[in-house]
Amino acid sequence: MKKGLSLATLILLCFFQYVYSDTPDQDPYLITDFSRLHPVKVERLVQGKQEEQLIKLVKEASEKKLKISIAGQRHSQGGHTYYKDGIVIDMTSYNQILDFDPQGKTIRVQSGATWREVQDTIHPYGLSLKTTQSQNIFTIGGSISINAHGRDIRQGSMISSVESFRLLTAEGEIKEVSRTQNAELFPLALGGYGLFGVILDVTLALTDDAMYVVTSEELSVKDYSRYFIEEVLANPDIHMHIARLSIAPGSFLEEMYAVNYVLEPSIPLEFDRKLDFHEKGVIPTKFFFNLNRSFDWGKDVFWQAQKQYFHTQQQTVISRNQAMGSESAFMEYSKVGQNDLLQEYFIPVQQFPDFVSQYKQILQEEDLNLLNITVRYVNHDEEAVLSYAKDDMLALVCLFNVSLSNQAQVEFKHSIQRVLDAVIAHQGSYYLPYAAYPSIEQFQTVYPRSKEFFEKKLVYDPNELFTNNFYEHYKGE
Numbered sequence: 001m002k003k004g005l006s007l008a009t010l011i012l013l014c015f016f017q018y019v020y021s022d023t024p025d026q027d028p029y030l031i032t033d034f035s036r037l038h039p040v041k042v043e044r045l046v047q048g049k050q051e052e053q054l055i056k057l058v059k060e061a062s063e064k065k066l067k068i069s070i071a072g073q074r075h076s077q078g079g080h081t082y083y084k085d086g087i088v089i090d091m092t093s094y095n096q097i098l099d100f101d102p103q104g105k106t107i108r109v110q111s112g113a114t115w116r117e118v119q120d121t122i123h124p125y126g127l128s129l130k131t132t133q134s135q136n137i138f139t140i141g142g143s144i145s146i147n148a149h150g151r152d153i154r155q156g157s158m159i160s161s162v163e164s165f166r167l168l169t170a171e172g173e174i175k176e177v178s179r180t181q182n183a184e185l186f187p188l189a190l191g192g193y194g195l196f197g198v199i200l201d202v203t204l205a206l207t208d209d210a211m212y213v214v215t216s217e218e219l220s221v222k223d224y225s226r227y228f229i230e231e232v233l234a235n236p237d238i239h240m241h242i243a244r245l246s247i248a249p250g251s252f253l254e255e256m257y258a259v260n261y262v263l264e265p266s267i268p269l270e271f272d273r274k275l276d277f278h279e280k281g282v283i284p285t286k287f288f289f290n291l292n293r294s295f296d297w298g299k300d301v302f303w304q305a306q307k308q309y310f311h312t313q314q315q316t317v318i319s320r321n322q323a324m325g326s327e328s329a330f331m332e333y334s335k336v337g338q339n340d341l342l343q344e345y346f347i348p349v350q351q352f353p354d355f356v357s358q359y360k361q362i363l364q365e366e367d368l369n370l371l372n373i374t375v376r377y378v379n380h381d382e383e384a385v386l387s388y389a390k391d392d393m394l395a396l397v398c399l400f401n402v403s404l405s406n407q408a409q410v411e412f413k414h415s416i417q418r419v420l421d422a423v424i425a426h427q428g429s430y431y432l433p434y435a436a437y438p439s440i441e442q443f444q445t446v447y448p449r450s451k452e453f454f455e456k457k458l459v460y461d462p463n464e465l466f467t468n469n470f471y472e473h474y475k476g477e
C-alpha cells in the first residue's frame with residue numbers, strides 16, 4: 001500500500017477518489033451484469049410484461065433461430081443473464097402478486113417481483129419469508145434460479161421454500177411444476193440458471209414473523225466450528241446468524257465476530273409498523289468502506305469500526321422481516337476499470353478452521369485485495385440437481401476488489417483456481433452465480449451431477465433456445 005503520505009493527505013485522496021469515481025458509459029446494445037466483465041452486444045432487450053407476449057416471443061425466437069436469456073435484477077456476475085446476439089428478457093416488470101393465502105401461509109407471485117415487494121404484502125399479516133438473501137433487492141425468479149440461501153439457519157436453501165411454479169418451455173408451452181407435477185423439472189429449473197425456460201410465477205411457502213433480540217460475540221476462527229455447533233445450532237431460539245472474519249492486517253483471518261438473532265416471544269409483533277429499509281449514514285459508511293478498499297490501515301480502521309458497531313447493536317430488538325433486508329448501498333462501487341467481485345465457498349462445518357488457515361496462506365501469497373468475508377450456514381440439501389450444500393456447510397462470502405484489465409483478470413483467475421483446489425481438498429463447494437473463474441474440471445468435480453443437468457437440458461430444450469454465457473462456458477462438448 002501507499003507509504004510516506006500523511007494521514008490527512010490519504011483521507012483527502014480517498015475522499016476525492018470516492019466523490020469523483022466515474023461511471024462507465026452505457027451503450028444501448030451492449031449488456032453486462034453486476035460484474036461489468038465481458039460485455040456483449042445483444043439483439044434486443046425486451047421487458048417481460050404479459051404471459052401472451054412471452055409465449056409469442058419464445059415462438060418467434062424459436063422460428064428465427066435466435067437465442068433467449070432471462071434476466072432479473074442482473075446481480076449475478078458470470079454472464080448468466082445474456083448471450084451474444086440473443087434476446088434478453090428483462091422480467092423486472094413482470095412483478096404482480098397473484099394470490100396470497102395468509103391462513104395457508106402461501107403466496108403466488110410473478111417471478112420479476114423482488115423480495116421487498118413480497119415482504120410489503122405479507123408483513124401486515126404477521127408472516128415472513130422462509131429464506132432470502134441478506135438483501136431484499138433481488139427478484140424471486142433470479143433467486144430461485146440460483147437456489148439462493150441466507151441468514152436463516154433453520155430453513156435451508158431456497159428450493160425448500162418453493163411449492164410450485166409455472167414454466168414457459170422452449171416449445172412455447174406452459175407447464176405446472178411441483179414435487180408431484182412434472183416433477184423432474186422441479187430440481188432442474190430451481191438452481192437451473194434460466195436454462196429450462198421462463199419461470200412465470202411461483203408459489204412460496206411462508207413462515208411466521210417473529211421478534212428477535214440481537215446478540216453478538218467476538219471469537220477466534222479456531223473456535224468458530226465448536227461455537228457454531230454447541231452454542232448456535234444447539235439453541236433452538238437462534239433463528240438467524242451471520243459472522244464476519246477480520247481482513248485487517250493485524251488480525252487477518254484470525255479474529256471473527258458473530259451476530260445471532262434470538263427469538264423473544266414476549267415482545268409483540270410490529271404489524272402496524274411499516275418496514276423501513278431506508279439506509280442511514282450511507283455516505284460516511286461508504287467513505288470508510290473506501291478506506292478499507294484502498295489502504296491496509298483503512299482495513300484496520302474499518303474492522304475496529306465494524307466491531308464497535310455490532311457491540312452497540314447488542315440487545316437491540318428487530319423483527320424477522322426487518323432483519324431480512326440488510327444494508328448494501330454503502331458497498332456500491334462504480335470505478336472505471338475496477339470492480340468489487342464476489343466469490344463464495346461452502347465448507348463442511350468441522351473443516352472450517354483448517355480451510356481458513358490454508359485460505360489465509362493462499363491469499364497472502366497471491367496478494368489479493370480482500371474487502372470483506374461474511375459467514376452464513378446452510379444445512380445439507382441435495383434436492384437441486386446443481387446443489388452446493390452437499391453437507392452442513394459454512395458459506396464464506398468473499399468480496400474482492402479487482403482490476404478488470406485482461407492481464408489482472410488472468411492473474412485473478414489463477415489465484416481463485418488455487419483457492420478452489422483448497423476448497424475441493426476440504427470437501428467443499430463453490431457458488432455458481434459469480435464470475436466463471438473456476439476451471440471446467442473444478443466445476444465438474446464440485447458439481448458431479450452437472451453432466452446429468454446438461455443432458456436433461458438438451459432433452460427439454462434440444463435447440464438450446466435458452467442460453468447464456470455461463471452455460472456456453474461450462475456445458476463442455
Ligand SMILES: Cc1cc2nc3c(=O)[nH]c(=O)nc-3n(C[C@H](O)[C@H](O)[C@H](O)COP(=O)(O)OP(=O)(O)OC[C@H]3O[C@@H](n4cnc5c(N)ncnc54)[C@H](O)[C@@H]3O)c2cc1C
Pocket residue numbers: 034069070071072073074075076077080081091111112132133134135138139140141142143145146147148149150192193194195197198199200328342433468
Ligand atoms: C451485493 C450482492 C449480495 C448478494 N448476497 C447474496 C446472499 O446473501 N445470498 C445468496 O444466496 N446470494 C447472494 N447474492 C447472489 C444473488 O442472490 C444472485 O446473484 C441472484 O441471482 C440475484 O438475483 P437477480 O434478480 O439479480 O437475478 P439475475 O442475476 O438477474 O438472474 C440470475 C439467474 O436467474 C435466471 N433467471 C432470472 N429470472 C428468471 C426467470 N423468471 N425464469 C427463469 N430464470 C430466471 C437468469 O437467467 C440467471 O441465470 C448476492 C449478490 C450480490 C451482487
